[in-house]
Amino acid sequence: MALDPVCLGQARVLLAQNKAAASARLSARRTEIYEALPAVRAIDEEMRAGLLGAVRDTLSGEESALERCRTRNLSLRAQRNALLAGGGYPPDALDDRPACALCDDTGATADGRLCDCLRQLCIREQRRALSAKLDITGQTFAAFDLQRFSAETDPSHGLSPRSHMGVMREYCVKYVERFDPTAPNLLFRGGAGLGKTFLCACVAGALCARGHWVLYETAAGAFALMEGQKFARDESAGEEVQRLLRCDLLILDDVGAEFSTPFAQSAFHQILSTRLGAGRQTLLVSGLTEEELRGRYTPQITSRLEAFELLPFFGADLRKHRA
Numbered sequence: 001m002a003l004d005p006v007c008l009g010q011a012r013v014l015l016a017q018n019k020a021a022a023s024a025r026l027s028a029r030r031t032e033i034y035e036a037l038p039a040v041r042a043i044d045e046e047m048r049a050g051l052l053g054a055v056r057d058t059l060s061g062e063e064s065a066l067e068r069c070r071t072r073n074l075s076l077r078a079q080r081n082a083l084l085a086g087g088g089y090p091p092d093a094l095d096d097r098p099a100c101a102l103c104d105d106t107g108a109t110a111d112g113r114l115c116d117c118l119r120q121l122c123i124r125e126q127r128r129a130l131s132a133k134l135d136i137t138g139q140t141f142a143a144f145d146l147q148r149f150s151a152e153t154d155p156s157h158g159l160s161p162r163s164h165m166g167v168m169r170e171y172c173v174k175y176v177e178r179f180d181p182t183a184p185n186l187l188f189r190g191g192a193g194l195g196k197t198f199l200c201a202c203v204a205g206a207l208c209a210r211g212h213w214v215l216y217e218t219a220a221g222a223f224a225l226m227e228g229q230k231f232a233r234d235e236s237a238g239e240e241v242q243r244l245l246r247c248d249l250l251i252l253d254d255v256g257a258e259f260s261t262p263f264a265q266s267a268f269h270q271i272l273s274t275r276l277g278a279g280r281q282t283l284l285v286s287g288l289t290e291e292e293l294r295g296r297y298t299p300q301i302t303s304r305l306e307a308f309e310l311l312p313f314f315g316a317d318l319r320k321h322r323a
């Protein structure tokens with residue numbers, strides 16, 4: 001599972017902010033307790049001074065100094081705990097404890113690996129970024145209502161849109177559960193208002209919740225980013241393009257609705273060949289028929305599309321039906 005470098009950067013900032021806020025809270029608590037219980041402050045100062053003296057004495061050869069200091073501090077700590085309890089505070093009220101004991105709130109474990117606390121913050125940021133482009137809160141497998149689809153058999157398919165969508169939903173649920181670098185690439189194909197975006201959001205949200213890095217763009221939006229990188233030498237567009245190529249699942253919506261230009265063809269080919277070559281999954285959503293796709297894109301692109309598993313959508317436009 002890859003992590004979005006932009007979200008990881010935001011997660012690091014959040015971690016640092018949380019750490020600073022905890023430190024500010026501790027400092028305010030210390031001021032409050034020292035004002036209410038000046039004897040606690042006196043003990044803290046005495047323990048600090050005692051420790052410094054013991055270190056100095058040990059360095060000048062007095063071997064028992066640290067042990068004497070430890071015994072003295074035990075008795076001071078007992079007095080301090082009693083004072084804190086009298087003021088209604090727990091014994092650890094002034095302890096500087098990290099929120100994450102594994103990494104001491106640095107985001108990295110002792111052996112230099114990314115700590116799980118930072119990973120979870122990053123996954124939360126990835127979800128927030130995806131939510132800004134696609135409704136993954138309202139459009140979930142649980143909210144996917146088969147009753148909205150007609151139960152009447154579609155003569156050209158030999159089954160009703162309702163039973164067909166039931167099968168498609170199950171397929172997508174399993175797809176999410178088994179998602180890994182060997183999972184197939186998907187092509188959602190069908191007219192407007194047949195539930196393509198809804199099902200696509202279900203897959204995106206569920207994968208995101210499992211910690212996968214999912215990005216959503218329209219084909220036109222993705223190709224425009226690539227054009228920005230190529231012609232304007234826009235550095236931030238370059239990072240955006242790298243994200244499109246590197247995420248675990250890229251959803252490219254409205255394939256075929258973009259302006260047909262030689263650049264769009266080459267951008268589409270680059271996305272497909274890079275992602276297929278790296279074993280990263282792509283989910284294409286298109287309103288075009290197979291013939292229309294073949295007529296619109298170069299043979300290099302259509303041959304790549306043969307590697308995609310087709311999920312056809314059919315039936316009546318749900319939006320018109322509702323109106």
Ligand SMILES: [Zn+2]
Nearest residue numbers: 100103115117
């Ligand atoms: Zn941690």
